[in-house]
Amino acid sequence: MKDTSLVTWGDFTDLYYKAKFKGTRFILSRLFRVSLESRVATKWDVYASVSDFWIIPEIKKTWNRKISGDENTFYEDYFWNKYLNDKSNVNLLSIGCGDGGHERNFAKYPNFESITGIDVSQGSIDKAKRLAKEHHFDIDYFCDDFFRMDFGGKKFDVILFNASLHHFNDIDGFLKNHIAPLLTDNGIVLVNEFCGPNRLQWRQSQLAEANRLLRELPAVYKTLLDGKSVKKKVYRPGLIRMLLNDPSEAPDSENLVPALRQNFTVVEEKPLGWNITHILLKDIAHNFLKDDATAKQLIANLVAAEDRFCQTHGENDAMFGVYRKKSI
Numbered sequence: 001m002k003d004t005s006l007v008t009w010g011d012f013t014d015l016y017y018k019a020k021f022k023g024t025r026f027i028l029s030r031l032f033r034v035s036l037e038s039r040v041a042t043k044w045d046v047y048a049s050v051s052d053f054w055i056i057p058e059i060k061k062t063w064n065r066k067i068s069g070d071e072n073t074f075y076e077d078y079f080w081n082k083y084l085n086d087k088s089n090v091n092l093l094s095i096g097c098g099d100g101g102h103e104r105n106f107a108k109y110p111n112f113e114s115i116t117g118i119d120v121s122q123g124s125i126d127k128a129k130r131l132a133k134e135h136h137f138d139i140d141y142f143c144d145d146f147f148r149m150d151f152g153g154k155k156f157d158v159i160l161f162n163a164s165l166h167h168f169n170d171i172d173g174f175l176k177n178h179i180a181p182l183l184t185d186n187g188i189v190l191v192n193e194f195c196g197p198n199r200l201q202w203r204q205s206q207l208a209e210a211n212r213l214l215r216e217l218p219a220v221y222k223t224l225l226d227g228k229s230v231k232k233k234v235y236r237p238g239l240i241r242m243l244l245n246d247p248s249e250a251p252d253s254e255n256l257v258p259a260l261r262q263n264f265t266v267v268e269e270k271p272l273g274w275n276i277t278h279i280l281l282k283d284i285a286h287n288f289l290k291d292d293a294t295a296k297q298l299i300a301n302l303v304a305a306e307d308r309f310c311q312t313h314g315e316n317d318a319m320f321g322v323y324r325k326k327s328i
Contacts, residue, residue: 115139200237264325
């Protein structure tokens with residue numbers, strides 16, 4: 001079977017539950033937005049991560065462990081200690097900053113001259129500004145399209161992409177023509193990114209493994225947000241749904257790592273997986289927020305199964321990486 005689909009049964013299932021949980025008015029408002037930019041912006045204006053795998057504490061600890069070696073050390077702290085703790089007057093730019101959590105994690109350190117965040121979602125930027133003010137952090141946030149920003153010749157020591165670089169088309173050209181020129185000499189690109197199949201067109205191998213593991217989960221951990229319905233199968237999203245929902249989602253994600261390697265010097269790369277947990281735990285992640293031994297053990301089992309899968313198949317859908325600007 002081919003690894004792309006225009007429409008899948010999962011599209012209808014997803015539409016049904018979105019209408020059930022969010023209402024038909026929400027669905028229609030998404031469908032009838034003509035501008036691609038407005039579709040992207042409004043998706044993130046109203047988006048709330050209530051049942052995605054990245055909200056699960058044990059999953060976050062796994063990523064911390066893979067990046068820093070310590071489940072309690074977040075990548076911002078690891079990166080600062082390894083690359084920035086002896087630097088002064090550091091300028092950091094975060095592209096696709098969302099509600100600003102990563103900038104706030106950096107802002108607690110005193111050696112930043114400036115921290116700038118950009119995002120197309122006004123709702124996210126409003127929240128980022130509010131939280132920065134509450135924490136007394138001096139962070140500049142802008143709601144705008146990166147391509148319309150005028151930095152006035154300013155250069156940055158660090159440019160951060162946290163789950164945002166995979167939203168750009170032609171990543172190689174974007175890095176070469178827009179990001180490299182913004183870096184200071186010896187500047188760094190820091191990424192924590194999805195690098196899996198374009199448009200989330202999951203491979204047959206990962207769908208088969210995700211569904212095998214889903215069948216083994218106790219029913220109580222497979223309930224959807226209504227508390228009654230049960231997730232029965234993992235599907236590949238259809239391309240039509242992907243374009244209607246968010247046309248910026250993973251258009252060139254498969255080229256993300258090759259493009260970074262082509263345009264910058266690799267300092268370090270750490271594969272994070274995501275091949276199974278990402279798709280299996282979608283819409284059921286809220287069941288694993290309980291602080292109980294069973295939930296923690298189930299997540300540990302899923303992560304171990306994902307690690308085995310990635311090693312066996314030679315695949316990896318997410319990457320933490322540090323890349324330095326090449327010398328001219």
